[in-house]
Amino acid sequence: MSETRSISLTVNGRAVAADVEVRLTLADFLRQNLRLTGTHLGCEHGVCGACTILLDGRSARSCLMLAVQANGHAITTVEGLAPNAEQMHPLQIAFQEQHALQCGFCTPGMLTTLTELLRDNPDPSAAQVREAISGNLCRCTGYNSIVDATLQAAKKLREGVPG
Amino acid sequence: MKPPPFAYHAPSSLNEALQLLGRLENARVLAGGQSLMPMLNMRFAQPDHVVDINGITDLAYIRREGMMLEIGALTRQRDIEFSPLIAEACPLLREAILQVGHRQTRNRGTLGGSLCHLDPAAEMAAVAAIYGAELVIAGPQGQRTAAFAEFALDYMTTCLAPEEMLVAVRYPLWPAESGYCFIEYARRHGDFAIVSAGVLLRADASGRISQASLALGGVGAVPLKLDAIAAELIGKAGSPAVFATMAEACGDIDAMEDALITATYRRQLAKTLLRRALETAYARATGQPLPRHAQHRAA
Known part of the structure; x- marks a missing residue:
């Protein structure tokens, strides 16, 4: 058993305080301690992108951070993207409509990564979408429908339509 | 729990960090974590102390x-x-x-x-x-x-x-009119480069190369500076033929071999990437249109 520290942070807008082992990764903290299992763990060494979360609004691999390093920061996971329990985020609606997921394993990382992209660049080209998700591996749907969904969501967001 | 147990230190000043590094045995500095964290998760690294410098x-x-x-x-x-x-x-x-x-x-x-x-x-x-x-x-x-x-x-x-x-x-820094190019070949965008080539060069008003610095990444243990080729380039007017000849000299470099990539393949990539990087850097230094292989890049 290694040492533990007290941390307090914001997760999906909610204040969280916990005692964690210092060697616990942020991904395991989210999944095991907070039971936010929407954040998926594939490779656990930064290659697959499934565990991507937003750290103070910037995308990051939650498997490549310690939970103690999130102390004082704001984390958004895939569970925090939808505005409320009845309504999905425009990206999530577009993913459904464009069949941008099959097994759904890569989807949380795709959605968080693309949330950052569309915030910084509301009108991306297909090539820019492809580059943005170059760090996210999908092994079943293929990327075309993910790109289509992103462009659809971007259009809806630009028009101010919720979904 | 993936990483092995360690003691965690989060200094808030450089002095504090240096004191920790001076005092602690088997300590590793944790900065952005994009290399050390995978090594901890896979237990390739087993430090007794992690000194997290993100607070400095x-x-x-x-x-x-x-x-x-x-x-x-x-x-x-x-x-x-x-x-x-x-x-x-x-x-x-x-x-x-x-x-x-x-x-x-x-x-x-x-x-x-x-x-x-x-x-x-x-x-x-x-x-x-x-x-x-x-x-x-x-x-x-x-x-x-x-x-x-x-x-x-x-x-x-x-x-x-x-x-x-x-x-x-x-x-x-080099003067603003210098030409530059950095290209690499990887199995996907953003993955580890199998080989990369980088070039800085300057040309005089007549198009003759007056200064050059070149290196290859991924071929050896550390970046390979190509100082002999850079020296050869001085005084020459750039042309596809000149750059092809220069890049051909990479054909006998000492290249790494691993389970996936042979040394021969790395040498072949080095030749092609260096030629392309030279052509692009020269076009930028002389204000000429970029070669076709680089037209997706900004001028």
Whole structure:
């Protein structure tokens, strides 16, 4: 058993305080301690992108951070993207409509990564979408429908339509 | 629990960090974590102490003094990517950083972390070699500097003593009209480069090359400076034939071999990438249209 520290942070807008082992990764903290299992763990060494979360609004691999390093920061996971329990985020609606997921394993990382992209660049080209998700591996749907969904969501967001 | 047990330290000043590094046995510095965290998760690294320097925010800065660009070791790769100062003063660094990992890793990854980890394929190491960057190293006796060639000792091995820390990198800038190019070949965008090639060069009014600095990444344990080829280029007017001949000299470099990539393939890539990088850098230095293989790049 290694040492533990007290941390307090914001997760999906909610204040969280916990005692964690210092060697616990942020991904395991989210999944095991907070039971936010929407954040998926594939490779656990930064290659697959499934565990991507937003750290103070910037995308990051939650498997490549310690939970103690999130102390004082704001984390958004895939569970925090939808505005409320009845309504999905425009990206999530577009993913459904464009069949941008099959097994759904890569989807949380795709959605968080693309949330950052569309915030910084509301009108991306297909090539820019492809580059943005170059760090996210999908092994079943293929990327075309993910790109289509992103462009659809971007259009809806630009028009101010919720979904 | 993936990483092995360790004691965690989060100093808030450089002095505090140096005291910890001087006192603790088997300690590792944790910066952006994009290399050390995978090594901890896979237990390739088993430090007794992790010294997290992310709280030493005054080690993150980008500033220019005359023809010297200084970047703090804790500067995030993302901040280099989006710095207008770097885009203007050091476009080779910007072109290279776009090929470092992905947005998600550049948001966390730092310049100093990449240089200290010293992966043979690291773009930041190749750029430091091309510029002949100077590394500012802090230790218990104060600060010292090391040229990149002295810093990069061998495969993933720097000249840093256990009680020392990299704090800044200084790049002697080239004039604004210099040509530049950094290209690499990887199995997917952002993956480790199998081979990379970087070029800085200047040409006089008649189109003759007056200064050049070239390096290859990914072929050897540390970036391979091609000083003999750079010297050969001086005084020559650039042309596809000249650059093809020069790049052919990479055919006998000592290249690494691993389970996936043969040395022969690396040499072949080195020739092609160096030729293309020379053509693009020369077109930029002389204001000519970019070669067809580079037309997706910004002029």
